[in-house]
Amino acid sequence: MGARVTARGLGRSYGEVEILRDISFEIPAGGSLAVVGSSGSGKTTLLNLIAGLTPPGAWEGEFAVDPPGAGRSYLMQDCALFPWKTVLANLELPLALARVPAAERRARAEAALSELGLSGLAGRYPGEISGGERQRIALARALAARADLVVLDEPFSAVDAIARERLQDAVAGLLAGKGLTSVVATHSIEEAVRLGDEVLVLGGRPASITARFGNPGRCGPGFRSTEGFFRLALAVRRALEDA
Amino acid sequence: MSAGASGGGPSKAAGYARAFLLILGLWLVLSLALGPLVLPRPWAVIRNLAGQLGSPVFLGHAAASVRRLAWGLGAGFAAAFPLGIAMGRSARLDAWLAPVMFLTFPVPKVLFLPALLVVFGFGEAPKAVLVALVTFCQILVVTRDAARNMDPRWEDSFATLWPAARAGERLARRLSLLRHVVAPHALPAAVTSLRIASGTAVSVLFIAESFATDRGLGFMIVDAWGAMNLPRMWSGILAMGLLGALIFEAADLLERLLCPGARGMAR
Numbered sequence A: 001m002g003a004r005v006t007a008r009g010l011g012r013s014y015g016e017v018e019i020l021r022d023i024s025f026e027i028p029a030g031g032s033l034a035v036v037g038s039s040g041s042g043k044t045t046l047l048n049l050i051a052g053l054t055p056p057g058a059w060e061g062e063f064a065v066d067p068p069g070a071g072r073s074y075l076m077q078d079c080a081l082f083p084w085k086t087v088l089a090n091l092e093l094p095l096a097l098a099r100v101p102a103a104e105r106r107a108r109a110e111a112a113l114s115e116l117g118l119s120g121l122a123g124r125y126p127g128e129i130s131g132g133e134r135q136r137i138a139l140a141r142a143l144a145a146r147a148d149l150v151v152l153d154e155p156f157s158a159v160d161a162i163a164r165e166r167l168q169d170a171v172a173g174l175l176a177g178k179g180l181t182s183v184v185a186t187h188s189i190e191e192a193v194r195l196g197d198e199v200l201v202l203g204g205r206p207a208s209i210t211a212r213f214g215n216p217g218r219c220g221p222g223f224r225s226t227e228g229f230f231r232l233a234l235a236v237r238r239a240l241e242d243a
Numbered sequence B: 001m002s003a004g005a006s007g008g009g010p011s012k013a014a015g016y017a018r019a020f021l022l023i024l025g026l027w028l029v030l031s032l033a034l035g036p037l038v039l040p041r042p043w044a045v046i047r048n049l050a051g052q053l054g055s056p057v058f059l060g061h062a063a064a065s066v067r068r069l070a071w072g073l074g075a076g077f078a079a080a081f082p083l084g085i086a087m088g089r090s091a092r093l094d095a096w097l098a099p100v101m102f103l104t105f106p107v108p109k110v111l112f113l114p115a116l117l118v119v120f121g122f123g124e125a126p127k128a129v130l131v132a133l134v135t136f137c138q139i140l141v142v143t144r145d146a147a148r149n150m151d152p153r154w155e156d157s158f159a160t161l162w163p164a165a166r167a168g169e170r171l172a173r174r175l176s177l178l179r180h181v182v183a184p185h186a187l188p189a190a191v192t193s194l195r196i197a198s199g200t201a202v203s204v205l206f207i208a209e210s211f212a213t214d215r216g217l218g219f220m221i222v223d224a225w226g227a228m229n230l231p232r233m234w235s236g237i238l239a240m241g242l243l244g245a246l247i248f249e250a251a252d253l254l255e256r257l258l259c260p261g262a263r264g265m266a267r
């Protein structure tokens, strides 16, 4: 099940350089947060923190995931899958590290692959599949590992526009269907509006939240062609231009 | 996946056939120019080698050389790879060992042959040890660099997979990182350098076999040279050359077996 995430006054510096300042948000269990911002604005830095990569003491503020032991899965911008392991072995790795018995490992990995319609790729290496497939495989790994919080960093930037929308729909459906909590960082305004119950705009130096938008209509049918979608996209665009 | 890029298939065989014909042609021209007493005709040497292929004496020499090479390359790799990984990942260990490595790297390892003969006697050991020493140094440098220069994001990527329930197991986590990330990341570079080292290994083996032994292709060459049996000498040279090519190919095969995902690793 999804985890609840609370952040209050998050800040992060690299040495003397302050990157993030005073970032606050709340994601209810099963909710989703989209973070937009220009290149270099600090999206990955924020996601690293949310995914638990940033060592304690290297950041300021309060950050909590509830329940505390909730599984987090991070689809990193370009190092999500290990190229020297097959797709199946990549899926099984977090399970092996969690000491799940071999037979169950295999069964869970295969179930996750087939759930995403990717069973045919099990024996391939990440270098032998497309960028979009890689991201879906990484998502299947999150499912196999039974993550409660899924963190996605520009998951579809390597995918063409049409396929990208299909992937967004598929991922949104999957995360909602499982009730998983998610955070997605993206350059794409449309992607943020399609995937976030709340959309945060990062801007400034150091980056802080320059605007935030609720997105109640997100799960309605045909959302992408509704007026609500375009109106929100326009508002986010304005906020990004001002940022 | 083109046949050329994957390194197998008919185009590669055709390339080898062409290269072989070219070498034979050059050989023939040289032999015609220098006279058969200095450089025998290629067919004379090939016939000589073919005739020896059934002879237990020749096979004994070839087997001795293959065994020494296999032991030397295998032991050198087996020792250097883990040490290289450890040096690449432990600043403290590296601070001690890297200066030693850089200081000794340029020293030609053949120089130690007399010392090895003194220590190990005249048996099999000194030859294999010398080959192992040469292999060890090359693999060590390359493996250490590969482990050191790994993109830190792979380590982050691994960190995200480590279960929260085992957060306190620092040693287990470090070992898992080595096993699942650092070692497979460094392996392609190490195996490539093994392939390159195999060339040097054959030269070093020739020197090791050219004295203080009565077995091995190197001995056969020097022995035939002393007896002025040129066809035999040349078939020894040809056999040792073929052995080098064979080992090179075997390392290539090993690389493809051990590092199947390597094509996607450019990132």
Ligand SMILES: Nc1ncnc2c1ncn2[C@@H]1O[C@H](COP(=O)(O)OP(=O)(O)OP(=O)(O)O)[C@@H](O)[C@H]1O
Pocket (backbone or CB within 6 Å): A014, A019, A037, A038, A039, A040, A041, A042, A043, A044, A045, A046, A077, A187
């Ligand atoms: N390890 C680091 N050390 C120092 N500065 C860093 C480090 N990582 C990132 N930065 C800086 O922090 C800022 C934010 O980087 P970050 O990667 O979070 O941006 P981003 O929004 O994810 O960009 P992109 O959209 O291009 O992925 C940048 O100015 C970057 O140069």
Ligand SMILES: [Mg+2]
Pocket (backbone or CB within 6 Å): A043, A044, A045, A077, A153
């Ligand atoms: Mg980024």
